[in-house]
């Protein structure tokens with residue numbers, strides 16, 4: 001019955017522009033949408049069509065928006081990846097994103113051109129179950145927590161630093177933001193510390209005033225959490241309250257309770273909390289940096305039990321995050337994420353298995369990240385058009401390597417750090433089953449290996465397993481084929497590997513990359529394509545640049 005209900009189109013008209021804003025109480029320039037930061041929340045029901053007419057009001061640069069976690073079945077040109085699925089939208093131009101949201105869940109959207117996500121171009125995208133359908137859990141109310149990290153240096157300076165000799169790293173963020181709000185020059189927890197930092201207001205109407213969660217006692221709330229951080233892995237905790245994880249990246253998981261959880265850039269979760277603590281108190285909601293030596297204060301807001309005043313401070317200090325390098329703690333959380341019973345199961349064997357060695361290395365003296373020794377450099381003509389129209393020379397025709405040397409020592413810096421840039425594509429037969437083994441390694445500095453959250457466009461994948469050290473064929477027998485979680489983002493732990501499986505069933509060209517913004521900018525990604533010959537009706541606006549733009553001009557006869 002419900003499938004007969006006609007899809008509802010939800011229309012939005014958005015202007016993207018730079019504006020002054022004080023996300024952490026210090027004024028900066030941010031990328032806003034319709035004068036808002038973060039951008040407006042899109043709320044829809046499964047099966048709806050989203051139509052966003054996006055006008056670029058930036059004075060001198062292009063823009064695109066990626067709908068993170070939305071698979072874009074049949075609309076690969078709407079994936080919002082510059083140089084991959086479309087031409088960047090020029091200043092003054094409008095591009096219409098039109099796509100279906102087919103699966104309920106917690107999603108978000110963000111810029112996917114240069115480092116525009118780091119400039120604040122992001123917002124939430126929430127998909128409710130279709131009419132007549134039910135979520136597999138109950139709750140009385142809900143909140144969204146869109147998490148991000150914030151730098152005072154502009155993305156332009158950050159970009160120049162990353163592509164300079166000597167290399168200038170962006171460093172750690174100045175603040176962590178919850179729904180675009182953080183505190184740099186004051187602390188909401190100053191009261192508890194011996195430091196001289198000033199107590200900032202919990203109530204008020206400043207752009208940096210914390211977004212307090214107002215709850216009633218003895219209810220259950222759903223928190224929809226998404227991380228669009230540029231760099232930071234985060235730990236989220238709520239003083240005195242357990243969180244029951246029920247959803248990850250738009251897929252239901254077997255519920256499990258935790259005191260704190262790790263959230264990597266590109267991931268989203270839903271957790272349930274029950275407000276069964278002492279009702280005369282308020283409680284902390286805190287986010288802290290993990291996986292890198294933290295130099296950033298916690299991001300804080302309050303869980304306010306009504307009718308208490310929202311400015312009543314909790315009786316104890318904010319939760320203390322696990323040690324930044326306690327990776328066993330992170331792994332124990334990640335390993336608990338399993339599919340809810342009844343979720344789609346993976347095919348039992350792959351058509352093809354590819355191996356991706358992640359290394360930091362050098363190209364002509366520049367510091368880069370490479371996959372199997374190739375650092376991704378995007379072409380001038382977006383792949384979707386150049387592959388569809390068979391345009392030779394638009395990108396490297398050489399197929400990039402699908403494995404790496406068996407003798408490579410992942411525990412040490414590369415013996416030969418010189419690698420090359422490339423723009424080649426991994427092409428998959430339509431409906432083939434692809435296994436990807438992501439292998440982490442040591443960076444250029446001895447005894448360092450970092451976390452990388454890998455995000456796949458156009459698909460969800462099953463996470464079949466994780467392991468420490470170098471992957472071996474023996475590890476295949478340990479793959480979880482029973483209840484692996486479906487995700488669109490999966491982390492590789494330092495010196496470890498992660499095994500993924502997906503079905504190449506979505507005609508288009510899809511990015512697969514580290515979701516850390518500077519790392520992608522330094523080449524840490526690959527391009528996948530399948531069934532591009534089946535793609536029809538690519539809008540002209542998506543093609544009007546590079547070689548496809550020239551093709552259009554040559555066909556034009558006044």
Ligand SMILES: O=C1O[C@H]([C@@H](O)CO)C(O)=C1O
Nearest residue numbers: 169360443445450518519522
């Ligand atoms: O890509 C990176 O560069 C720095 C460091 O390795 C060099 O400054 C860092 O921590 C990264 O993640």
